[in-house]
Amino acid sequence: MIIDCHGHYTTAPEQLEGFRKAQIAAINDPTKRPAPPKISDDELRESLEKAQLKLQRERGADMTIFSPRASKMEHHVGNEATSIEWSRICNDIIQRICTLYPKNFVGVCQLPQSPGVPPANSMGELERCVKELGFIGCNLNPDPSGGYWTAPPLTDRHWYPIYEKMVELDVPAMVHVTSSCNPCFHATGAHYINADTTAFMQFLTSDLFKDFPTIKFIIPHGGGAVPFHWGRYRGLAQDMKRPLLTELLLKNVFFDTCVYHQPGIDLLFKVIPLDNILFGSEMVGAVRGIDPETGQYYDDTKLYVDKLGLNSAQLKQVYEGNARKVYPRLGKILDQG
Amino acid sequence: MIIDCHGHYTTAPEQLEGFRKAQIAAINDPTKRPAPPKISDDELRESLEKAQLKLQRERGADMTIFSPRASKMEHHVGNEATSIEWSRICNDIIQRICTLYPKNFVGVCQLPQSPGVPPANSMGELERCVKELGFIGCNLNPDPSGGYWTAPPLTDRHWYPIYEKMVELDVPAMVHVTSSCNPCFHATGAHYINADTTAFMQFLTSDLFKDFPTIKFIIPHGGGAVPFHWGRYRGLAQDMKRPLLTELLLKNVFFDTCVYHQPGIDLLFKVIPLDNILFGSEMVGAVRGIDPETGQYYDDTKLYVDKLGLNSAQLKQVYEGNARKVYPRLGKILDQG
16 A cells, blocks of 8 residues: 655645635735635545546555645734634645545644744644544644744744644644745745754754654655755764664654655665655645656656665555554554545 | 865864954943954964864865854854954954965855845955955855844845955855854754755746856755755756756856765765865864764765765866866965965
8 A cells, every 4th residue: 555645735726725815815804704615525526636636546656644735824824813714724625535535535734823822722723633524643834934933943842732732642743834935935945845954953952752752743855954964963963962863863753755856765765764754745746847857757756766676565664554653543544444 | 186165163262262252242332342362373273283184184185165163153143343353353364374274275254244234245355355365255144144034035136246246356155154043943953954955946046147147156065955855956947947957057056065974975976967066074063973884074075975986087076176166266376386
């Protein structure tokens, strides 16, 4: 079985964006507050059949761990009420998709974060998504300001309530920023990758995993810059008299395979233990074209993984076993069939 | 000849730090303004003989392109006057070192940047360092705020005056942030690497090099996350209908080899054209320990480069030729002997 741990609903019908525009326009004028978007099941199906489902089938993946479009979480827009409403709507759509295609999609939620608002306030939506909607994880934004990094590091006690809830519910978080409102940072080309690198270094310098020994985080986009600079990170930890990275954080931190060329995937698997890599493609996402050097889609990461020369047990681990381990609720769903 | 394009004076006698502390303490009380630090030639020699010079000899490098300690530039501390005084003092020390050891060191300057202050105000110090002190380049900080990224992107016209001066003087800039005052970002583990990635993506999305076809930037630390995600960057440029990266920016953007393990260096040379890679070690710098997996210093990057299997012409290019190309004033200094 092949599980893609990183997919976003980037192809929603235009009503969703229409609602969002109206919602933003009404932030300062509640009389203009729009009704929730009306999207039929057929429209949901159509938006997926020509995109994520088509690509799943063509590429040979079975199931995608699916969450709302990351770049549109936009926690920096509006206020907490804006974020709560928008998160509920986006998460409910994911739940409908998972009901329409229970074999193809399983849900991960967007949290109603907002700059300056305690992460504890996101616990209600997380609990609703897991307990009522059957979701198996969440996307946690380490920078709700959208590129100004005004929140404390992920290792600060500021974040502990949401971690306690994650542990209680037995769900992991993918560390995932949204778009950037800071003109310095291109979203998918800089902000996403920087956030991955930043989160890893925050974990490296803290004792978070002493306080939460079972919590699990997925750092997407292959871990940002981390595998490329694995020697630097091993060396920094060593200079700081920290434990080996394997002991310090590799029981809790995992990387996906959203790296869009063979040399990158080769490096990832060379330096990061197989136990810590989950298959992912971020499809349909940041890069949509075909690589003229290979004639294949850049984001068809399964092709790169298949070329690594892993044996069948190793492939099973990357494609399925590690996802079952990191998302404990996934196994129950799969085994129920 | 082996030229290390990336060395900082990280081992200065304690008087320098003493001065800096006193300078900071006097920011709001000019009556306490300290006198410039007194450091003898012997003290300079001693600080280098046991560190950079010892390692140059042991590792077989001939010359280091040398600049003030990057993490202590601290453009976010104090005001413009603070930064001007501190930059002059640090640059003057680099010039003394280059005079003491003209075969071992050639200077690159720190600029007196300060948040909210036009980069044009740094032109005077750049001109002084190049024309009077014999320097061959500068370190340009894309984020004088120290981790809050409040300046415009490097591709904004805000920066053009300093680029015009660079072109006039025929000197390149290494894009190099200083320490971070934002608790989200560890300096050498996150902020440095993020800045590299960010700058590259800024260049990718702009037409800066149409306006400055001959300007040259070195992105240190192996280009941050860029080589690891080279497929992502090729794909993003393609989706945005930008030219191929080779045409768009590789006549102007270069990477050093400050990547502290063999798999990272292997990847760097696999995806980045040889024309665009300059040997560098960042020694003595971010990582000072010995890698237990190899028994060698993490930052002894020459070992990794030597293991690539390059032929002698290729090695000469990475160790010397590319540095001569990117730093045009270097050739004149070397050829004068």
